Amino acid sequence: MGAYKDESKNGTWFCKFTYTNWKGEKINKKKRGFATKKLAQEWEQEFLNEQSGTLEMTFKEFFEVYKRDKKPRIREHTWKTKEYIVNTKILPYFGKIKMNEIKSITIIHWQNELMEKRDDKGQKYSPTYLRTIHAQLSSLLNHACKYYNLKTNAARDVGSMGEKEANEMLFWTQEEYEKFISAIKDKPQSFYAFEILYWCGLRIGELFALTKEKFDFENNIVKVDQSVQKLNGEIVITPPKTKKSIRTIVMPEFLSREIQEYLSGFYKLKDKDLIFPISKSYLHHEMDRGCKKASVKRIRVHDLRHSHVSLLIELGYSAIAIADRVGHESIDITYRYAHLFPSKQSDMAKSLMQLRDNSNKPSWDELLNDEEEIDV
Secondary structure (H helix, E strand, C coil): CCEEEEHHHCCEEEEEEEEECCCCCEEEEEEEEECCHHHHHHHHHHHHHHHHCCCCCEHHHHHHHHHHHHHHHCCHHHHHHHHHHHHHHHHHHHCCCEHHHCCHHHHHHHHHHHHHCECCCCCECCHHHHHHHHHHHHHHHHHHHHHHCCCCCHHHHHCCCCCCCCCCCCCCCHHHHHHHHHHCCCCHHHHHHHHHHHHHCCCHHHHHCCEHHHEECCCCEEEECCEEEEECCEEEEECCCCHHHCEEEECCHHHHHHHHHHHHCCCCCCCCCECCCCCHHHHHHHHHHHHHHHCCCCCCCCHHHHHHHHHHHHCCCCHHHHHHHHCCCHHHHHHHCHHHCCCCHHHHHHHHHHHHHCCCCCCHHHHHHHHHHHHC
16 A cells, blocks of 8 residues: 655645446545644544445445435435434444444344433433434445345344334324314414414425415315425425335315415515424424413324324225325225224135125025935
C-alpha cells in the first residue's frame, strides 16, 4: 500500500493508489491529511474493501456499501428509519466485526442484550420494535449473501426476536368515537382532522398531504396520492407508503359537507395549500385531551385507522373491498383483522349444513335406513 509523508502539509501523510471501479475503469486515487502512516494505510484498505465488496471488511464498512446500493432505491423516510436503527442498535455491537466472522452465536448474544435493554423511560423495548430491529440486521446480511457472496445470513438462521404485531390491536367502537369527537369539537382543525381519519381510514401522513385540489365534492371523493414526512426538521411531500396506497376514497355525504364547511373558513386558500398544517405531536395532544374529557380508553392516533377497518368489517364488507379503501393488500387485512370478521368456524359449519339441508339430498340417517331395508 502506498503511504507517503507530505512535507508540504505540515508533515502529514497521504495515500496514493490505483483501483478498478464497478465499470471496469482504472481510477487513480489520492487522499491527504492523515496524522500517521498507519491511518493512511488503513483508510486505503477500507476504501479498497468497499470497492471490491470483499467480506474481509467490517460490518461498519459494509454498511457504507449497503447504503450506496440501497439508498437510491427506497423512500427517503424509510431510509432514515433504517439508518437510525442501524446506527443506534446494530453498529455499536457489530461495527468492528468482519462480515465473514458474524456467526449465529454473535446474533444470539446481541438479541439477548437488546431484550434486556431499557429506553429512556426505563421500559424494555416492545416486541414489535425488537422484531423491527432484527429485520434491519437480517436485511443487511441478506444483501451481503445475495450480491457479495456471504455464505449464510446468520440473523435468518437464528430467527427473529419479538413479534410482528402487538398482542392487542386497539380500536374504538362507533359509540366510543362519537363521545371522543364531541369532546374535541371546540377546536375545528382537530375535529375535521379526526373526522377524516376515522371515516376514511387515512394514515397520518396522508392526512397531512391533503390539499383543496384533492377533493371532488360533486362526487364526494378524496384522492390520496401523497404523504407528508418530516425529515431532518423539514416537511417533505413523498409518494404514499406503497403503490396500493394511491387510491380514491368515496366519503359519506355528511363528511363531504363537513370538509366543504372547513375549507370555506380559510382565507384565500389555494388549490395546492395543505389544509392541515399541524404536527403529529399536536394530534397526540388532542387525543390525550379528548380521551380524558370523554372518558374513553386512550388509543393511538393510528388506531383510528384500525377503528375504520373494524367498522367496515362489522358492516359486512369483504377483505378485498376494505383493502381497496384503505390502501392495503387484501391478504394483510385478512391476516391482521381475522379475529374481527364475522365468518367464524361455527358460522361456516352452519352455512354448510344449511346448503345440504336445502339440496334435498338424503341425510346420513336416511341412507342407513335404506341400507337396513335392503339387507332385510
